Amino acid sequence: MNISDKVERLIRPEIRASHAYxxxxxxGMVKLDAMENPYPWPSEVKQAWxxxxxxxxxxxxxxxxxxxxxxxxxxxxxAPPGTGLLLGNGSxxxxxxxxxxxxxxDACVLAPVPTFVMYQVxxxxxxxxxxxxxxxxxxxxxxxxxxxxxxxxKPAVTFIAYPNNPSGNLFAAxxxxxxxxxxxxxxxxxxxxxxFTDASFIARLPDLDNLLVLRTLSKMGLAGLRLGFxxxxxxxxxxxxxxxxxxxxxxxxQASVELLLRKRDFMAKQIQHIRAERQxxxxxxxxxxxxxxxxxxxxxxxFRVPDARQVYDALFAAGVLVKNLDAxxxxxxxxxxxxxxxxxxxxxxxxxxxxxxxx
Ligand SMILES: *Cc1c(COP(=O)(O)O)cnc(C)c1O
Numbered sequence: 001m002n003i004s005d006k007v008e009r010l011i012r013p014e015i016r017a018s019h020a021y022x023x024x025x026x027x028g029m030v031k032l033d034a035m036e037n038p039y040p041w042p043s044e045v046k047q048a049w050x051x052x053x054x055x056x057x058x059x060x061x062x063x064x065x066x067x068x069x070x071x072x073x074x075x076x077x078x079a080p081p082g083t084g085l086l087l088g089n090g091s092x093x094x095x096x097x098x099x100x101x102x103x104x105x106d107a108c109v110l111a112p113v114p115t116f117v118m119y120q121v122x123x124x125x126x127x128x129x130x131x132x133x134x135x136x137x138x139x140x141x142x143x144x145x146x147x148x149x150x151x152x153x154k155p156a157v158t159f160i161a162y163p164n165n166p167s168g169n170l171f172a173a174x175x176x177x178x179x180x181x182x183x184x185x186x187x188x189x190x191x192x193x194x195x196f197t198d199a200s201f202i203a204r205l206p207d208l209d210n211l212l213v214l215r216t217l218s219k220m221g222l223a224g225l226r227l228g229f230x231x232x233x234x235x236x237x238x239x240x241x242x243x244x245x246x247x248x249x250x251x252x253x254q255a256s257v258e259l260l261l262r263k264r265d266f267m268a269k270q271i272q273h274i275r276a277e278r279q280x281x282x283x284x285x286x287x288x289x290x291x292x293x294x295x296x297x298x299x300x301x302x303f304r305v306p307d308a309r310q311v312y313d314a315l316f317a318a319g320v321l322v323k324n325l326d327a328x329x330x331x332x333x334x335x336x337x338x339x340x341x342x343x344x345x346x347x348x349x350x351x352x353x354x355x356x357x358x359x
Pocket of ligand 1: 227
């Protein structure tokens with residue numbers, strides 16, 4: 001038997017049919033594809049950081065449950081008293097932990113679509129069925145369809161990205177409240193973009209016992225450190241913690257994030273700049289003929305152009321990397337997603353786009 005026959009015999013068909021998450025090579029590009037914070041750290045913060053790292057004992061395992069870091073994080077996020085916190089290697093890992101713990105043979109995962117693809121990718125990987133409920137026009141939540149899907153499929157877990165990726169909008173809070181009340185299972189409100197909006201479900205945690213709030217430090221500026229956290233009742237987190245691999249948060253990340261939380265004022269300023277630039281980008285995109293941007297509560301903008309493939313390729317040739325969502329969902333036909341960069345990066349993007357659209 002040759003190796004491909006062995007692979008076919010052993011690897012589950014749904015895994016063989018899936019694709020690994022692919023990230024395009026971006027060396028030398030103006031990188032506006034992955035919702036990263038474009039700003040460097042002030043040199044005094046970098047200095048203090050390097051001194052902290054010097055003391056880290058990488059020959060030892062990391063703290064398996066870093067209490068002080070969790071407390072600092074909870075305070076920084078305004079977690080209500082009594083709320084528990086579970087750390088993950090990025091919020092991606094926490095999505096995986098929640099689904100590993102709930103993956104009964106007949107359990108399913110539900111989310112409005114288009115949305116963050118990892119809900120479906122991870123559901124598939126752990127052997128759960130994924131049900132996507134199409135969003136309405138301009139990516140608003142289809143509340144009757146969501147209610148019906150909750151009743152019909154009885155999902156173990158419902159994910160709602162708030163704000164949503166890739167559309168950038170917030171769904172109506174009262175509609176979400178109604179869905180949480182109607183859901184027979186857990187509802188995870190994914191607040192990956194919390195830094196770029198004023199809306200949140202964190203304050204609702206003490207009142208809604210099937211609600212979990214997921215956050216990450218990635219989009220606000222620490223994507224390379226991989227730290228996400230899940231907030232909710234201890235009764236849930238205690239169970240999820242049994243599925244978490246020991247030492248999932250490495251020592252360098254623990255030390256770095258603790259320092260960063262103490263010095264986070266500079267990051268708040270960077271986020272203000274990003275929010276201001278988002279408005280400038282939106283206004284400029286809106287003024288371009290044939291371009292439709294959607295309003296955003298995140299650090300990216302979704303916009304439609306007459307020919308997404310051609311515009312994507314021409315931007316790429318001009319050294320600007322954005323995300324092409326044209327083929328991701330039928331509601332995203334013609335759509336590209338651009339991360340808000342520095343003013344200079346945004347100008348490079350806008351100048352290239354104007355040139356492409358007028359030639
Ligand atoms: C980027 C993103 C994440 C993943 O963040 P990590 O913490 O870097 O794994 C989760 N949810 C949404 C909606 C995102 O856009």
